[in-house]
Amino acid sequence: MPTQTRRERAREERRTLILRAARDLAESEGWDAVTTRRLAEAVDYSQPVLYGHFKNMDAIADAVALEGIAELTEVFRAARSSATDDTAGLRALAQAYLEYADQHPAVYEAMFVRRTDLQFGRSETPASLTDAFNEIRAVVEPFATDDPESLTEVFWSALHGIATLTHGRRLRSTHHQARLETLVSRFIGNK
Amino acid sequence: MPTQTRRERAREERRTLILRAARDLAESEGWDAVTTRRLAEAVDYSQPVLYGHFKNMDAIADAVALEGIAELTEVFRAARSSATDDTAGLRALAQAYLEYADQHPAVYEAMFVRRTDLQFGRSETPASLTDAFNEIRAVVEPFATDDPESLTEVFWSALHGIATLTHGRRLRSTHHQARLETLVSRFIGNK
DNA sequence: TCTGAATCCTAGCACTGCTAGACAATCTAG
DNA sequence: CTAGATTGTCTAGCAGTGCTAGGATTCAGA
Numbered sequence: 243m244p245t246q247t248r249r250e251r252a253r254e255e256r257r258t259l260i261l262r263a264a265r266d267l268a269e270s271e272g273w274d275a276v277t278t279r280r281l282a283e284a285v286d287y288s289q290p291v292l293y294g295h296f297k298n299m300d301a302i303a304d305a306v307a308l309e310g311i312a313e314l315t316e317v318f319r320a321a322r323s324s325a326t327d328d329t330a331g332l333r334a335l336a337q338a339y340l341e342y343a344d345q346h347p348a349v350y351e352a353m354f355v356r357r358t359d360l361q362f363g364r365s366e367t368p369a370s371l372t373d374a375f376n377e378i379r380a381v382v383e384p385f386a387t388d389d390p391e392s393l394t395e396v397f398w399s400a401l402h403g404i405a406t407l408t409h410g411r412r413l414r415s416t417h418h419q420a421r422l423e424t425l426v427s428r429f430i431g432n433k
Numbered sequence: 434m435p436t437q438t439r440r441e442r443a444r445e446e447r448r449t450l451i452l453r454a455a456r457d458l459a460e461s462e463g464w465d466a467v468t469t470r471r472l473a474e475a476v477d478y479s480q481p482v483l484y485g486h487f488k489n490m491d492a493i494a495d496a497v498a499l500e501g502i503a504e505l506t507e508v509f510r511a512a513r514s515s516a517t518d519d520t521a522g523l524r525a526l527a528q529a530y531l532e533y534a535d536q537h538p539a540v541y542e543a544m545f546v547r548r549t550d551l552q553f554g555r556s557e558t559p560a561s562l563t564d565a566f567n568e569i570r571a572v573v574e575p576f577a578t579d580d581p582e583s584l585t586e587v588f589w590s591a592l593h594g595i596a597t598l599t600h601g602r603r604l605r606s607t608h609h610q611a612r613l614e615t616l617v618s619r620f621i622g623n624k
Numbered sequence: 625t626c627t628g629a630a631t632c633c634t635a636g637c638a639c640t641g642c643t644a645g646a647c648a649a650t651c652t653a654g
Numbered sequence: 655c656t657a658g659a660t661t662g663t664c665t666a667g668c669a670g671t672g673c674t675a676g677g678a679t680t681c682a683g684a
Contacts, residue, residue: 479633
């Protein structure tokens with residue numbers, strides 16, 4: 243039935259409209275500003291409509307997070323493919339990571355800071371989550387001596403720490419490049 | 434006047450009572466559960482009393498954070514003094530850091546995750562903040578080749594990343610020790 | 625005991641997430 | 655084309671939030 247599919251398409255469009263509005267609002271005014279009323283007003287519907295698409299507000303943030311992870315994975319791929327050797331690959335990914343976090347703080351927060359129901363380490367983990375992790379792993383692995391998984395986790399943690407502490411104004415607002423180089427030098431093994 | 438001082442002492446006691454209640458509530462049910470009403474009930478006063486001691490709820494969390502930073506600094510000192518050489522010092526501090534974050538997640542969140550008005554890098558930074566940072570710096574410095582400040586920031590970032598990603602269930606729930614050893618090995622320079 | 629000051633609480637505002645129930649639009653079947 | 659069922663949407667409301675104005679109460683000093 244074409245009627246049904248048209249309806250479904252309209253529904254799908256409205257879903258993305260909501261996500262788009264939520265993301266824009268979060269990026270411009272922070273997640274605290276993303277309330278049901280403001281979001282409903284932004285998409286020109288009443289609040290209950292939101293609950294027809296998402297279980298609750300947290301589910302909206304989770305959906306934005308999933309979108310962001312797919313984006314981030316693409317950013318990683320681009321960074322990796324632009325590099326000519328292993329060291330350049332590591333540096334490019336690190337730089338790309340910190341840039342993404344800096345330019346999309348709200349999406350970054352939804353992905354890696356906010357409390358979320360998304361399962362990261364489990365078997366039901368969405369493929370996109372493991373995809374992103376594997377991209378990091380790919381650039382870290384050449385420098386691993388024994389346990390690439392742990393090394394990847396630690397490298398990611400360092401990037402995450404730099405991103406969040408910087409955003410929270412807990413690190414010096416300068417020396418971005420110095421921190422990046424310091425991090426990279428410690429992971430390529432002091433050559 | 435002894436009357437005045439007794440009053441002031443009572444005021445001070447109530448202030449610490451509030452902080453104690455806030456901290457306990459946050460640790461047992463999370464910061465979302467620390468509302469003015471519940472907190473007021475816990476200390477057996479009405480909400481407005483809270484505002485006689487703190488500008489707003491965020492100021493209460495900030496006060497808990499300051500307390501925590503003093504605690505953490507002591508933990509650092511103990512870890513450092515228990516170590517016999519530089520490598521052991523680095524490892525001991527890292528271990529102590531992650532243990533503290535794991536055992537006091539709410540205080541940790543107040544210190545390093547929640548949005549805060551506390552100034553970290555500026556001149557008006559409370560001394561306790563720089564004290565804690567300097568403790569980290571002290572164990573990192575022996576392994577610095579050129580820029581100890583940046584190296585300290587990166588080491589702290591890695592610890593912070595591991596702590597928060599672990600708490601948010603974004604890293605494997607196992608391999609704690611492996612991550613710690615991996616981190617330490619990268620900072621002592623692959624000996 | 626009386627007076628002025630310090631202290632504390634009740635009540636309320638504007639906001640939050642979320643939902644029940646009324647209403648309107650649309651599709652289906654006769 | 656119409657009657658009935660199904661969707662879709664909105665209004666209104668609940669229980670909770672941070673925070674505050676203003677009145678009641680207690681207390682200190684004369």
